[in-house]
Amino acid sequence: xxxxxxxxxxxxxxxxxxxxxxxxxxxxxxxxxxxxxxxxxxxxxxxxxxxxxxxxxxxxxxxxxxxxxxxxxxxxxxxxxxxxxxxxxxxxxxxxxxxxxxxxxxxxxxxxxxxxxxxxxxxxxxxxxxxxxxxxx
Amino acid sequence: xxxxxxxxxxxxxxxxxxxxxxxxxxxxxxxxxxxxxxxxxxxxxxxxxxxxxxxxxxxxxxxxxxxxxxxxxxxxxxxxxxxxxxxxxxxxxxxxxxxxxxxxxxxxxxxxxxxxxxxxxxxxxxxxxxxxxxxxxxxxxxxxxxxxxxxxxxxxxxxxxxxxxxxxxxxxxxxxxx
Numbered sequence: 526x527x528x529x530x531x532x533x534x535x536x537x538x539x540x541x542x543x544x545x546x547x548x549x550x551x552x553x554x555x556x557x558x559x560x561x562x563x564x565x566x567x568x569x570x571x572x573x574x575x576x577x578x579x580x581x582x583x584x585x586x587x588x589x590x591x592x593x594x595x596x597x598x599x600x601x602x603x604x605x606x607x608x609x610x611x612x613x614x615x616x617x618x619x620x621x622x623x624x625x626x627x628x629x630x631x632x633x634x635x636x637x638x639x640x641x642x643x644x645x646x647x648x649x650x651x652x653x654x655x656x657x658x659x660x661x662x
Numbered sequence: 663x664x665x666x667x668x669x670x671x672x673x674x675x676x677x678x679x680x681x682x683x684x685x686x687x688x689x690x691x692x693x694x695x696x697x698x699x700x701x702x703x704x705x706x707x708x709x710x711x712x713x714x715x716x717x718x719x720x721x722x723x724x725x726x727x728x729x730x731x732x733x734x735x736x737x738x739x740x741x742x743x744x745x746x747x748x749x750x751x752x753x754x755x756x757x758x759x760x761x762x763x764x765x766x767x768x769x770x771x772x773x774x775x776x777x778x779x780x781x782x783x784x785x786x787x788x789x790x791x792x793x794x795x796x797x798x799x800x801x802x803x804x805x806x807x808x809x810x811x812x813x814x815x816x817x818x819x820x821x822x823x824x825x826x827x828x829x830x831x832x833x834x835x836x837x838x839x840x
Contacts, residue, residue, distance in 0.1 A: 530682055531717045535724015536731065538675050543732030545668025549742045550765050554752065557825075557832040560745040563665050568806060570669025575676055575811025582680065589683040597685055600799055600809065600816035607816045610798025611805075611823015617790025618824060619831035620783065622765070624802040625795060626688035628788075629722050631765070633729025638770045641781055642788035647699070649792025650692040654707035660797065 542630040550622025557619055606662040617649075676807055684717060687804035689795035691715070691722050733764075740764040755840040783839070798823065 542548040545567055556564035581587065582595050589595055600607075618624050621642045623631060628646065631639040653660075663671075676686045693708065694715045701708035733740065742764055752760035759767040774780040795801040798820045800809060806824065809817025 531720040532724045535721035536728040539725035539728015540732040541671040544663040551742045551744045555744045555748040557828040560748045566665025567669045571672035574673035607819035608823045611820040612827040614794025615824040615827020616831045619828040621787025629725040630729035633726035634733035636770045641784040645785040645788030646792030649789040653796040654705040
């Protein structure tokens with residue numbers, strides 16, 4: 526049953542990424558060129574609702590469907606890994622035009638070359654795992 | 663789908679996952695895939711209980727199915743209506759398909775499989791995304807949506823990084839590449 530819920534959420538996510546065009550390389554290029562409000566609108570609207578919703582969850586102690594407390598694990602303190610990792614991620618996001626969610630959506634949409642991006646993203650994650658202890662965090 | 667529908671839909675997905683007791687974060691799946699490929703033998707970073715992340719792999723399968731539904735069942739026109747200035751810029755750079763397709767055919771058409779340079783570009787893009795996401799501890803969903811919604815300072819720093827990287831790529835490196 527829970528598996529079906531996650532599958533349903535994933536399907537909703539895939540449809541949203543494809544139909545909102547957040548999975549389009551062109552939209553990512555356009556966003557970084559500041560030519561259109563589209564992507565800023567998507568992220569901005571999601572954020573406004575997200576911030577308000579999470580405040581409401583905290584204020585009213587809203588629990589999960591199963592009655593457990595909602596807990597969002599905090600990120601470790603610091604800034605180096607976030608800034609440096611973020612810059613590296615941004616370089617790739619703009620080049621490949623896809624982040625780790627939409628990548629998979631594009632497989633379903635039938636764009637097979639995205640498999641090259643996915644395979645190398647897995648490889649990139651693997652490289653991070655190897656180099657982790659040598660990097661500033 | 664206009665932004666004022668797409669954005670709220672993403673927020674809905676964030677809340678559905680929270681209500682299901684999980685947090686939104688897609689790049690974690692790349693680490694899980696490493697573990698499933700046996701990366702635990704090479705680094706302790708990949709020795710974790712991947713079964714606890716099985717739910718997220720199910721979300722990925724859903725995202726693939728959703729991509730199929732979105733493109734094959736809910737669309738009859740795959741053109742992305744980007745701004746005319748963007749189309750002009752891209753066509754100058756050699757992206758003839760700008761304004762007439764969903765993804766640039768120059769990078770994502772099936773002929774790229776025999777084009778070494780394009781394979782290299784897509785491979786480099788993916789490599790940076792995978793490396794950067796794990797280094798930063800999250801990607802667009804984990805930091806820009808989930809983290810910022812929870813007003814986490816590390817996520818703000820990461821998102822600033824995403825933009826520095828994206829702007830560098832498009833305004834500097836693209837001039838050398840295309």
